[in-house]
Amino acid sequence: MTYMYLESYGCTSNEEFIRKLEAYLEKKDVYIVKDSSKSDTIVLNTCCVIEATENAMLKKIKQYEGKRLIVTGCLAKVSPDKIKKVNNDAIILDQHYFYELFRECDDIVAKDGKIGIVNIGKGCVGECSYCITKVARGSLVSKPPDDIVKEVKELVDKGVIEVRLTGQDVGAYGRDISYGLPDLLRDIVSIDKRFYIRVGMINPHSLKDKKTLYELIEVFKNEKIFKFLHLPVQSGSDRVLKDMNRRYSVDDFLNIVRSFRSEFDSILTLSTDFIVGYPSETEEDFKKSVELLHRCMPNKVNITRYSPRPFTQCEDKDILGRIKKARSRIMTEETKKIYSKINKSWIGRIVRGIATERGKKGGVIVRDISYHQIVVKDDLAIGTESDIKIDQDRNTYFVGYRVIR
Incomplete structure (x- = not known):
């Protein structure tokens, strides 16, 4: 029996990969251990989206010196020399x-309990000036729609109740095969x-076309689709967006919203992303980002301090760390x-939700049609649909309890 330890970082695509790897290895009679010290081999699936993450990956790689270590993921793709420098045996x-x-296996799917992940393609159609992911993942290659539908069906046949569609830009899906995300969703x-x-994440430039936007909204009306839109804007300044080569304006973003x-x-x-401290971002540009934040009123915001990345158009540009920290x-x-x-407007409401996973500190996590995360202490079986009263606001999630009507 071979004992392996799997460790993964980064995006949902990386999560999909590591789940598929675990399913594949188990079919090959490999025992997956939860303690790296008890393994014969370690697989480290890496991310390098920002410098801090890359440094953490290199520290891990150094830490596993002396063990049989396989390194994969984005850092392995773009900077193999850095990996060899800290651990030549990797x-x-x-x-x-x-x-x-x-x-080789027909039924390898990315599943964890009742949640499944399906990567609908790799790469993207963008050329963002700061993005190392494009270097690692390349241009858009959409997975054939029949393969995606087959994978989703296999997941739900195995009891999955939440399917997460992922990719570098889900909204660009199918552009290379004369297809589209609305077509795929209708099939699913x-x-x-x-x-x-x-x-998953949709870049605004993928929805600038009115026909695509209209068709996507129409299919989003289906009761099987969570009303969750991840639309990263990155900046509230058109000038900075142009420098980033994002290929849309603030008005384009707001029109979609x-x-x-x-x-x-x-x-x-609505979930969105902002990068603060981009090299050309002035105080005035940053104020525009804060203003946009209040104009679009998102339910979830991912804030990233700009980090220069190798092999990108602005790898040699940066501003003072204290400025980035203050803006963040x-x-x-x-x-x-x-x-x-x-969140205040949701307290006291009764919503219909489904228990999708166990809470880290007990109870279960319930998702309503808005994809709110509601922690419920009641002993609900995963997959149970119930009426839930939202009782407490915890800033990034809610606490609630089951009600019988």
């Missing part, structure tokens, strides 16, 4: 190598099973104010 393998192995929701879909909200109103959960702190405080204002 084995570096592209994720593509593993995906070729997965094809036609599967005659009880399940819900969480659509308004279009979704006109159909789904308060049940839409201001943005974080503003998001808390927005969360408090939005």
